[in-house]
Amino acid sequence: MRRPLLPAMIAAIAALGLASAAWADSLSVPIDQSALLVLPPGTQNVVVGNPAIADVNVLDSHNAVLLGRAYGVTNILITDARGRVLLNRQVVVAGTQTDRVTLFKGATPGAPAGPENYACAGQRCERTPMPGEADIDYSRYEKPYVGYADRAASAAKHNP
Template structure:
């Protein structure tokens, strides 16, 4: 019983440490205020999201392609001001993957759905690697 209570307590205390993703629609932008002056801004996959610095304490995140990437912002001393996932969707749409199989193997097709589904171009599919 003690172990269950301890486990529950640890999970509850860890919840604030999990960053809620920033959500932005494709071809849309959101303003992100910062608690300090940004010096370095790193986007995990620039094909999914772009960031413009609008001042030392304000960023604009722009959705470029469907999927999820990371955003990290550091101050002049190298301290992390922001470290959050960024999820880009078709506005309020949801992404659906359909996997089919035949004798030649598996095929995955992606759709952005709400209220109807529209096929997502393969170069916009989640998990697509960035160009080298």
């Protein structure tokens, strides 16, 4: 009687292996952008490991939006009403691979060597400092970007 159960057990273990392999795939979202996430049926709770890296906004019982906030790796955990894990995936937030130009400069008097990053659309490119650039150059551009985000957050608080 134990022999007929053996193929069923092997099939069940293989199915679990395939399911865990599918769950092991990471989700990738570009920094400062969002991606639609289809929620598994029965979703009750959605948690992001480090909301400073990525965050999630649940739209309805079927959809959520994953937001890339900072470079790094975290995870998203989705459970049902009984606390069972429906999804546990790694989330990778990285820079975009398209519509971006990086200019590598040599050292000149008064200017450090290193990369300068630009975001481009059509014939126009705008300076977009990224981590890894020279501190002097990065600091010059960082304050306006941080200030812009702070002003936008402040406006959102005052205009619900």
